[in-house]
Amino acid sequence: DLRLGVVAQTTQPLERVRALVEAMRRRFPETDLQFVDTVCQPTKDRQQALRELAADTDVVLVVGGSESNNSRKLVELARGLGRPAYLVASAAELHAEWFVGCACVGVTAGTSTPDAIVDEVRAWLERH
Structure with a gap:
């Protein structure tokens, strides 16, 4: 089982990070991908x-x-x-x-x- 986590610099626009997470989910649909919103x-x-x-x-x-x-x-x-x-x-x-x-x-x-x-x-x- 492939597990992925996404960590992004907090000053990145949230839309950019979410688009990346969605692209990763499409590319690796069988993975357990976790994203925690850390943007302050x-x-x-x-x-x-x-x-x-x-x-x-x-x-x-x-x-x-x-x-x-x-x-x-x-x-x-x-x-x-x-x-x-x-x-x-x-x-x-x-x-x-x-x-x-x-x-x-x-x-x-x-x-x-x-x-x-x-x-x-x-x-x-x-x-x-």
Whole structure:
């Protein structure tokens, strides 16, 4: 009897992990395949909030460091939803040309991004 277990990095989009598990179940139908959802709730919440945000925005800003896998995955998710998306560590990285013709800009942040940096980005957007 073949037994398989699936462990995924917690910042992976849950849809991607579930698709992998289903593909494995189709490929190995005779196996006992176990998957335990280990994605942390704050990550799930941010991903779901981004899905809702992206539906109503022209462009998405993700505030977070380039070393943050969580932040990079949020950018990837937004782009996968058909929205231009940019990862910025601070307001100093913003470019006005990103927002030309945009009626609504969505802002989200990685789980470890300080609120003060998000506030700085929001303030920049309000001034421009």
